[in-house]
Amino acid sequence: MKSIINAIKSTLLLAGLLHASPAALQAADTPPPSAKPNIVFIYADDWGWGDLSCHGSTWVQTPNIDQLASEGVDFQQFNVLNPVCSPSRVAAMTGRYPSRYGVNSVFGARRPGPEQPDWLDPKAPTTPRYLKAAGYRTAHFGKWHMGEKPDNPPMSAYGFDESAVFHGPGPGIKSHEIAGRAAQFIEANKDHPFFVDVWIHESHTAHSPTPEALEKWKDVDDEQKRIYAAVITDGDNNVGKVLAALDKAGVAQNTIVVFSSDNGPERTSTAKGSPGKYGSYYSVGETGGMRGRKRNLFEGGVRTPFIVRWPGHMTAGRKNETTVFSAVDLLPTFCAAAGVTLPADAQCDGENLIAAFKGEIITRTRPIFWLHTGAGGEPDGWPRLAVRDGDWKLVTTYDGQRVELHNMKTDRAEDIAKDQSKEHPELVSRLTKMALDWKATLPTKANPTCLSSEKHGAKRAGENVE
Structure with a gap:
């Protein structure tokens, strides 16, 4: 009798499935709206705004990133908060201006100034710490570069359950292993909400394209473009590996x-390097026509790609050309997506822009500030300080004596011929004061608890840490 009843149940179940609509079947596989989304943050290195097919490049190919853009939203006005690695990453990690921690240039063998510590303060707010407290599994794979002294705090001090890094503490990792380790983490944690940094090496020097990528571009006569296109291909393939891992684990729809x-x-530059360690002679990345490059506060140095995919929450394939996003907005926005309320002592400089992810029109309420004290992109290091308020961006010197003013809505290239500082003297005065007043709030000496006992010395042979 029991076997007959089970057979009747199976028959009824099969009949129900056969008569169910495709939408109902799909809904059964889709996590409920209340489910905490996983978050995967892929952060490339020295990757220009124009180094994407979907941003108009005619000679590099980025099919996986293009797919991501076609399935999500391409935010066109995203700025990092410094034109070099370490401080840029501090902003993305903490939701605060890196200058608040004295981080205005790269961490390395020598401190570039008295305000610069040897590592990011482990007491700083971090996205992984807040999400871990909310039940997320957290991991970081790839470049760290927020401290790598022998007595540097461990990665767990910043909220990570698992990590493998270069330019950082703890277990190491090779650049071509990053996406694979992230894929393993995704598979192992597919039944739990997770947050994972996938901070790839491409397209930083020394360039080390794989044989497969070099083979793909072997017929390109231009040697510089041949090597750089191969590097971009490797980076794009790493993005593809992560997307494939999400699909394989069955979690892409809730990530x-x-x-x-x-x-x-x-x-x-003229530095060619050698095969496997190609130098910056092959660094021919594109800014999308914007002035400046790495180490420079013009848009070519601080405006970077920002593409977001969140299935079921955004209109796929859209370009958002109005929302002004910055790296300090990441922590409050990621936490909002995860349903995490920030403590009062987080003191974020950024804004929660989760509504922009969902397609709403957002008007930024806070200005954006920049300070860079490292090697400059121009011979005199110009500019050193900048502020954006609304559509206006002012760049200036430490003392505010030299200025340029550009309207980002009509002149994102910051064409020197379109400098409007003479046409708007009152605006220049207001923005210059804003920048100098903000600069006056910043520390001039490093936090002594964030200094290494190791003696600071000369740059290590072969070290390239920017």
Whole structure:
């Protein structure tokens, strides 16, 4: 009798499935809206705004990132908060201006100034710490570059359950292993909400394209473009591996994926390097026509790609050309997506822009500030300080004596011939005061608890840490 009853149940179940609509079947596989989304943050290195097929490049190919854009939203006005690696990453990690921690240039063998610590303060707010407290599994794979001294705090101090890094503490990882390790983490944690940084090496020097990528571009006569296109192909393939891992684990529909870059493309030089460690002679990345590159506060150095996919929450294939996003907005926005209320002591400089992810028109309420004290993109290091308020961006010197004023709505290239500082003296005065007043609030000496006991010395042989 029991077997007969089970057979009747199976028959009824099959009949129900056969008569169910495709929408109902799909809904059964889709997580409920209340489910906490996973978050995958892919942060490239020195990847120019123009180094994407979907941004108009005619000679690099980025099919996986293009797919991400076609399935999500391409935010056209995203700025990092410094044109070099370490401070840019501090902003993305903490939701605060890196200058608040004295991080105005890269961490390395030598401190670039008295305000610069040897590592990011582990007491700083971090996205992984807040999400871990909310039940997320957290991981970081790839470049860290927020401290790598022997007595540096461990990655767990910043909220990570698992990590494998270069330019950082703890277990190491090779650049071509990053996406694979992220894929393993995704598979192992598919039944739990997770947050994972996938901070890839491409397109930073030394360039080390894989044989497969070099083979793809072997017929390109231009040697510089041949090597750089291969590097971009490797980076795009790493993005593809992560997307495939999400599909394989069955969690893509409940995962926010973000692709961005820490700063603009490296300057091209005469340094060729050697096969497997190609130098910046091959750094021919594109800014999309914007002035400046890495180490420079013009848009070519600080405006980078920002592509977001969140299935079921945004209109796919859209370009958002109005929302002004910055790296300090990531922490409050990621936390909002995860349903995490920030503590009062988080003191975020950024804004929660989750509504922009969902297609709403957002008007930024806070200005954006920049300070860069490292090697400059121009011979005199110009500019050093900048502020954006609404559509207006002012760049200036430490003392505010030299200025340029550009309207980002009509002149994102910051064409020097379109400098409007003489036409708007009152605006120049107001923005210059804003920038200098903000600068006056910043520390001039490093937090002594964030200094290494290791003696600071000369740059290590072969070290390239920007």
